[in-house]
Amino acid sequence: MPMNVQLREVDHGNYEQLSDLEVFAEQEDYVASNLWSLAQAAYEPQCTARAIYHQDQPVGLFLWHAASPHKVAIWRFMVDKQHQHQGIGRQALGLLLEELRRSPGLTQVEICYNPENPLAAPFYASFGFQEQGMDQDNEDMLALLQLPVA
Numbered sequence: 001m002p003m004n005v006q007l008r009e010v011d012h013g014n015y016e017q018l019s020d021l022e023v024f025a026e027q028e029d030y031v032a033s034n035l036w037s038l039a040q041a042a043y044e045p046q047c048t049a050r051a052i053y054h055q056d057q058p059v060g061l062f063l064w065h066a067a068s069p070h071k072v073a074i075w076r077f078m079v080d081k082q083h084q085h086q087g088i089g090r091q092a093l094g095l096l097l098e099e100l101r102r103s104p105g106l107t108q109v110e111i112c113y114n115p116e117n118p119l120a121a122p123f124y125a126s127f128g129f130q131e132q133g134m135d136q137d138n139e140d141m142l143a144l145l146q147l148p149v150a
Contacts, residue, residue, distance in 0.1 A: 004055045005052065005053065005054050005092055006052075007050040007099065010051050010061075014058050015038055018034050018061055019034050019038060021058070021059070021061065030114045030117050031076060031078045034078065037049060037063040040063060040075070048065075048066070049061060052089075054083060061076060062096055069106075070105055070107045071106070071107070073112075074096075077093065089123075097127065097145070108145065108146060112140035112142050113140060113141055114139075120141070121143075124143050131143050
């Protein structure tokens with residue numbers, strides 16, 4: 001497990017670096033660009049973005065949406081192609097879930113992913129996400145994590 005993974009606020013000092021991060025070409029169908037995610041975070045009041053840092057360098061991004069007082073939907077989760085397969089994403093998701101568990105009244109975290117993505121289902125299942133079936137547009141798999149009531 002890599003050390004020095006942190007989640008940090010997105011601000012004027014890191015948004016350009018975050019916008020430049022990329023995934024591999026074969027992953028582009030699975031995740032929107034960071035530029036689009038940052039625009040959503042800036043203009044949709046229910047959205048929150050966090051930069052993923054490794055050794056004081058921005059290497060990824062989360063975007064989530066407060067769907068209700070009890071449910072958060074993770075809309076985006078990406079790690080730059082040069083920093084994948086090092087355990088950074090696993091540690092970052094663990095940090096995000098720790099942060100979300102501290103949110104008063106939050107009982108559910110959901111995530112959608114392309115069912116053609118061979119790594120997504122086992123990765124999210126390892127955190128306790130359970131597949132619920134296809135989303136309302138029948139495009140992505142919906143998975144849900146139940147949080148204990150605090």
